[in-house]
Amino acid sequence: MTVIEVTELRKAYHGTPAVDGVSFTVEQGETFGVVGHNGAGKTTTVECLIGLRRPDSGTVRVLGMEPARQRRALAQRVGAQLQESELPARLKVAEALRLYAAFYREPDDWRAVLQRWGLGPIRGKSFGDLSGGQKQRLQLALALVGRPELVVLDELTTGLDPVARRETWALIGGLKAAGTTAVLVTHYMEEAEALCDRVAVFARGRIAAVGTPRELAERTGTGSLEQAYLALVESAMREEAR
Amino acid sequence: MKAFAHLTATELRLLSRDPGALFFMIAFPLMLLVLNSGNDRVEIFLPSYMAMILAIGGISVLPGIVATYRERKVLRRLAVTPVAPVALLAAQFAAQVVMGVAGSAIVVGVGVFGYDVEPPAHPLPLLLAYALCSAMVCAIGFVVAALAPRARTAELFGLLIMFPMIFLGGAAIPREGLPEELRRMGEYLPLTHAVTGLRDGWFGTPAAMPFLVLAGVTVVCTAAAAALFRWE
Ligand SMILES: Nc1ncnc2c1ncn2[C@@H]1O[C@H](COP(=O)(O)OP(=O)(O)OP(=O)(O)O)[C@@H](O)[C@H]1O
Ligand SMILES: [Mg+2]
Numbered sequence: 114m115t116v117i118e119v120t121e122l123r124k125a126y127h128g129t130p131a132v133d134g135v136s137f138t139v140e141q142g143e144t145f146g147v148v149g150h151n152g153a154g155k156t157t158t159v160e161c162l163i164g165l166r167r168p169d170s171g172t173v174r175v176l177g178m179e180p181a182r183q184r185r186a187l188a189q190r191v192g193a194q195l196q197e198s199e200l201p202a203r204l205k206v207a208e209a210l211r212l213y214a215a216f217y218r219e220p221d222d223w224r225a226v227l228q229r230w231g232l233g234p235i236r237g238k239s240f241g242d243l244s245g246g247q248k249q250r251l252q253l254a255l256a257l258v259g260r261p262e263l264v265v266l267d268e269l270t271t272g273l274d275p276v277a278r279r280e281t282w283a284l285i286g287g288l289k290a291a292g293t294t295a296v297l298v299t300h301y302m303e304e305a306e307a308l309c310d311r312v313a314v315f316a317r318g319r320i321a322a323v324g325t326p327r328e329l330a331e332r333t334g335t336g337s338l339e340q341a342y343l344a345l346v347e348s349a350m351r352e353e354a355r
Numbered sequence: 356m357k358a359f360a361h362l363t364a365t366e367l368r369l370l371s372r373d374p375g376a377l378f379f380m381i382a383f384p385l386m387l388l389v390l391n392s393g394n395d396r397v398e399i400f401l402p403s404y405m406a407m408i409l410a411i412g413g414i415s416v417l418p419g420i421v422a423t424y425r426e427r428k429v430l431r432r433l434a435v436t437p438v439a440p441v442a443l444l445a446a447q448f449a450a451q452v453v454m455g456v457a458g459s460a461i462v463v464g465v466g467v468f469g470y471d472v473e474p475p476a477h478p479l480p481l482l483l484a485y486a487l488c489s490a491m492v493c494a495i496g497f498v499v500a501a502l503a504p505r506a507r508t509a510e511l512f513g514l515l516i517m518f519p520m521i522f523l524g525g526a527a528i529p530r531e532g533l534p535e536e537l538r539r540m541g542e543y544l545p546l547t548h549a550v551t552g553l554r555d556g557w558f559g560t561p562a563a564m565p566f567l568v569l570a571g572v573t574v575v576c577t578a579a580a581a582a583l584f585r586w587e
Contacts, residue, residue, distance in 0.1 A: 163435050164434075164435070165431065165434060165435060184434065184435070185437050185438075185439060186437075188435050188436050188437045189437045191435075193435040195428065195431065195432055195435070197428055198427075198428040198429070198431055198432035199427035199428060199429060199432075200429060200432070201369050201423075201424070201429060203369050203372045203373070204365065204369060208365060208368070211361075212361050212362065212365050213436065215357055215358050215361040216358045216361075216436045216437050216438045217436075217437060218437075259436075259437075
């Protein structure tokens with residue numbers, strides 16, 4: 114079953130295109146990676162998937178719904194972590210999880226989520242007093258507390274230390290084993306290689322290539338996803354310079 | 356409904372952790388009452404302080420909180436949950452009402468039981484004036500939050516509107532003592548009518564005028580806030 118279907122998506126800000134004709138599909142249970150240079154249009158694209166932005170043209174279907182029109186109905190089944198968002202500074206970690214759990218029809222046990230994401234020791238801390246990585250971890254836990262069918266995580270491990278990053282990979286691996294579909298935006302090729310079934314390389318508002326990490330490496334004649342990424346983005350940049 | 360109850364409880368808890376809100380909505384009015392307790396007519400201060408507490412909360416505390424939620428993308432995060440971000444604004448309003456009632460109950464309790472003020476002569480009109488005043492100040496607060504570009508400006512605008520209102524409107528100090536020009540200026544402020552309505556309910560003769568003004572300002576400000584509010 115196809116969970117996400119994006120066709121010829123376009124979105125411009127003040128006349129400058131940010132996403133310029135993007136098409137892809139994501140199947141149920143798949144972990145789909147989105148990588149690309151700063152300003153490539155990754156956040157704009159995934160925000161169209163969760164209904165935060167309305168496409169200028171093209172179609173977006175997620176779980177059979179149109180996100181821009183059915184944002185709240187969709188939110189019941191989709192967990193999201195935004196690249197930039199905060200919680201009230203005086204809200205405590207455990208309170209945030211309990212509050213967000215109350216938003217969903219069939220939430221996970223928020224206490225279990227608290228433990229799973231290693232937030233137990235800081236459960237009584239205010240959001241404003243958390244370190245960057247702790248905030249990030251809480252945002253991930255909040256994205257998952259509603260037991261979503263699909264998760265959309267924008268830069269899920271940015272700001273996490275190497276140990277926390279690997280712990281997060283293990284937790285995402287667990288989601289995958291449970292059949293959850295995931296869209297992961299990341300700047301870490303190692304992460305995309307470890308977690309993603311397929312990866313889309315974004316460059317200048319378009320998808321330069323999409324495929325399994327191995328396919329991308331083979332297609333570009335390079336040895337790894339990292340090398341393939343560099344080759345694809347650099348050639349897109351050269352085109353722009355011309 | 357469950358989500359809204361949780362949101363409201365959370366907003367109330369956050370408000371009770373805000374030292375500024377606690378001081379100005381609970382301790383400060385009580386302090387003023389004690390300072391004025393030697394006055395022959397302590398009863399005139401109670402309706403005023405109720406209006407003052409509500410105005411501080413609705414016009415100066417609320418816009419800062421709401422604009423911060425917008426600036427820090429708290430509203431945006433909520434937009435990708437099954438709860439509409441407007442529910443957070445409603446929860447903030449409900450929390451302000453509860454906080455205002457708490458502050459008012461303390462001041463009124465001390466006035467009635469501590470300083471032997473006669474209980475209100477017309478409780479129902481008093482209650483109505485109180486409810487309308489509460490709705491009106493929050494509606495004004497939402498207009499401020501809608502117009503201010505940033506959280507800091509929302510806080511500043513809130514203070515700039517709230518202070519003249521409570522001083523010229525007879526909420527912080529009785530208007531009887533104001534010079535003639537300032538007293539006349541006060542007539543154009545909506546909070547003045549709230550104080551009048553509350554006083555009438557406590558020890559005067561309730562009239563229709565204050566209710567109409569409060570209801571009118573509430574409707575206009577709510578419509579303006581709804582039309583002008585930016586979610587991000
Ligand atoms: N709200 C906005 N207003 C104007 N321009 C915007 C806005 N959001 C994004 N842009 C522009 O659109 C382009 C794509 O931005 P987007 O955030 O989608 O990139 P990204 O791939 O997520 O980048 P990063 O890796 O830095 O997060 C950028 O050039 C950016 O400046
Ligand atoms: Mg981004």
